[in-house]
Amino acid sequence: MLSRAESAHAVVLRTVAYGESDLVVHLLVRSRGRLSAFARGGKKSARRFGGALEPFSVVEAVFSERRSADLLTLHEASLLEGHAGLRDDLSRLAHAGYASELAHELTHAGEPAEALYDLLCDFLMRLSLGAATSSRLRAFELGALAAAGLTPELSACARCGEALAAGRAALDPAAGGLVCLRCAGPMALPLTFGARLVLEQLLAGGLAAADAPVSADGSGRPADPRGFERAAADAAAALQAFLGHHLGRGLRSAGFIADVGAAP
Numbered sequence: 398m399l400s401r402a403e404s405a406h407a408v409v410l411r412t413v414a415y416g417e418s419d420l421v422v423h424l425l426v427r428s429r430g431r432l433s434a435f436a437r438g439g440k441k442s443a444r445r446f447g448g449a450l451e452p453f454s455v456v457e458a459v460f461s462e463r464r465s466a467d468l469l470t471l472h473e474a475s476l477l478e479g480h481a482g483l484r485d486d487l488s489r490l491a492h493a494g495y496a497s498e499l500a501h502e503l504t505h506a507g508e509p510a511e512a513l514y515d516l517l518c519d520f521l522m523r524l525s526l527g528a529a530t531s532s533r534l535r536a537f538e539l540g541a542l543a544a545a546g547l548t549p550e551l552s553a554c555a556r557c558g559e560a561l562a563a564g565r566a567a568l569d570p571a572a573g574g575l576v577c578l579r580c581a582g583p584m585a586l587p588l589t590f591g592a593r594l595v596l597e598q599l600l601a602g603g604l605a606a607a608d609a610p611v612s613a614d615g616s617g618r619p620a621d622p623r624g625f626e627r628a629a630a631d632a633a634a635a636l637q638a639f640l641g642h643h644l645g646r647g648l649r650s651a652g653f654i655a656d657v658g659a660a661p
Contacts, residue, residue: 418438588632
């Protein structure tokens with residue numbers, strides 16, 4: 398027996414083909430977290446789906462639950478935002494896929510995901526209108542971690558609590574954030590001072606800070622965009638190791654980013 402149908406805005410995280418015409422659709426719903434639904438005729442039914450089930454699209458989804466079934470039933474979906482700018486650029490597609498996989502892994506069915514839903518929608522919109530940058534990707538990673546209650550400690554050593562010197566420090570996944578080199582464990586990856594400052598700014602300012610970074614000298618002047626982007630790229634390996642520690646595995650889509658030569 399089907400429950401009463403309900404509708405909600407959702408981001409299509411990914412789809413999996415099932416037979417010749419059906420799809421299993423993974424959605425991120427603001428009020429209900431990650432949901433998986435069976436779309437009968439999802440590949441072919443223009444009347445009920447109208448091409449809305451492309452990954453990274455924002456849709457109005459109508460779905461219901463079926464007793465004793467793992468999958469919801471997706472009855473129809475109408476397109477709200479297709480992010481067309483993603484479709485003709487491999488770097489943008491790679492970053493969108495990475496963000497969607499991360500959102501998928503950090504959410505659970507039935508648990509509201511307001512912050513992460515809003516963050517993903519903002520990221521996909523900015524990405525569809527502009528370049529795929531390391532700065533935006535680091536901002537998304539940090540925002541997603543914060544939404545999941547996994548914010549890394551960046552202001553002091555996560556082990557001893559002492560202030561971090563302006564020189565080198567390391568991001569230690571097992572410790573939960575930055576550590577001084579004296580406290581660094583075997584999993585810790587070094588971070589330059591510049592990369593640390595970029596992560597601090599992105600954690601505080603999010604995607605807006607990625608698109609309009611300011612100088613670290615406290616003057617409020619715009620930062621050198623190339624230098625900021627280099628520092629954000631320098632932090633990629635350490636932050637992805639932090640994510641992998643908490644997820645229990647690395648993200649498959651990180652390999653696609655490397656394969657297409659997108660900003661790490």
